[in-house]
Each structure stands twice: as C-alpha cells, then as structure tokens.
Amino acid sequence: MEAKGTEIRLRPIGVIRSTIKERSEAPKQGSEGAPDAWLEVSSFAAEGLDGLRVGDEIIVITWLHQGRRDTLQVHPRSDPRRRLAGVFATRSPDRPNPLGLHRVTVREVSENQLRIGPMEAIDGTPVIDIKPVLADVQDS
C-alpha cells in the first residue's frame, strides 16, 4: 500500500559548522572520535532554543544531504564482507529519506548557536530539528 503520495517539505532550522569538511573524513558515529561542532540556528527559529542549557543531552536531526536516496540495500558499515541488508536495518546515510540522528551534549550556548559534541556530521549539513533526550530510558 502506498502512503497516498503525500509530499512533505522540510525547512531547515539551522546548519552544522564543523572542522569535518568531507564525508570521507567523517566517523560513522559520533562516539567514534568525532569532534565538537557548532549548530547555528536560523533567526526565524532561534526562539525555539529557549530552555536549552549547557550539559543537556539532545537529539539533533539532520538532513544527510550527500545520501543517495535510491538505495534500499547496503553492506553494513560499507564492509563488502558483510552481507547486504535493508537500509532500515542499518544506519547508512544512503536511504529514501536520509535523516541523521545524533545524540550529543550541549557544551556551550551563545545566542542562536549551540556548541555540541561529539558530532560526526560534516560542515554545511542542514539541521531539521532538535529534541531533548527524555529521562525515561525507553525513549533515550
């Protein structure tokens, strides 16, 4: 069954500023040695940051703009020795809607910018949403 051809438009709320400039340099996960980065929130959305504090754990949702959207199966972790798996069973950036989920800590808050880490997304990655990690472990 098709989802009725619903089309959804996202408007980025900000962008990642990072020392990682190329996908080839990026760790696959933040916990694999990623640096801190700046999340610059666009002026239209800056009011939405109210209440975020240094030390908060947040989930940043990004648009992995270099992901290939026509890919449905991949070798996990780009390892050709691992058998092909559906993209929904992997964290590959290649998937129909290449959204990235990044669990990070807020290191610094400066007007409409957050310094966050560890963050594996590359410089220029659009940011779609920011959510607090819930204390409830079911939702971490």
Added chain:
Amino acid sequence: MEAKGTEIRLRPIGVIRSTIKERSEAPKQGSEGAPDAWLEVSSFAAEGLDGLRVGDEIIVITWLHQGRRDTLQVHPRSDPRRRLAGVFATRSPDRPNPLGLHRVTVREVSENQLRIGPMEAIDGTPVIDIKPVLADVQDS
C-alpha cells in the same frame, strides 16, 4: 544566518495503522500506555526491511501531520502552569518540522508490515524512516 533557503522534500516510506484515531486519545509518549500498531511499508521501500527481526529495537521517524509548524514556544506537556519553553527543549508535536521519534520493539514481521510497540502515533501517521537502535549506549 539562514540555511540558504534549502528546501527538502520527504517521501513517506509507509504509514501507521493504529487503534488510536485522534490526537486527543494519544498518550504523549509510547511508554505511557500506548498500544501496539502496524507499520505498513510502501511497496517501493519494502526491500529496505531486509534484516529486521522480531525483538529488534528500532527508532521509527514519523511525520506528525497534525503538528502546528508556526509554533516556537509551548507550555511543556500542555500544562499551562509550566512556563513557556522553546519547542526544541520539549517533545511537543508543534514545531517547525514536526518529526516524531518513537523507540519501539518489533513484535511481528509480515511481508511489508511490522507490528511494533508501544506506539503512541495516531492512525494514518506517515512514516519517514526506520533505524536500528545501536548497541552503543551513546546512540540509543
């Protein structure tokens, strides 16, 4: 700074089929008494499910199609006694890009459908992506 007016179009990969029909009936979080639901994956994306198994913990990303996109501040948990907070410091469905994150367990796999739970999203909610929960606790 604005994110250069980037516009992103999502194509839902599936839809939630639930006994919860109205937003007013839905628990705020899955852990607050939500039922199981079916996630029907569209035929174009079904190949992406390969490798998902009963018992897997997954994160389902939905489009909260009833969210108000012009809201930047809310009273947390709709409680007027709580002071206004920026939407990025809350899990409110009202936000510029109303994506929902749902951590659920796969209960059953049947062709292009997954029975998942607990799931608080209402019937008809578009599904945007499915990702495995990583064993690494940093990224759960």
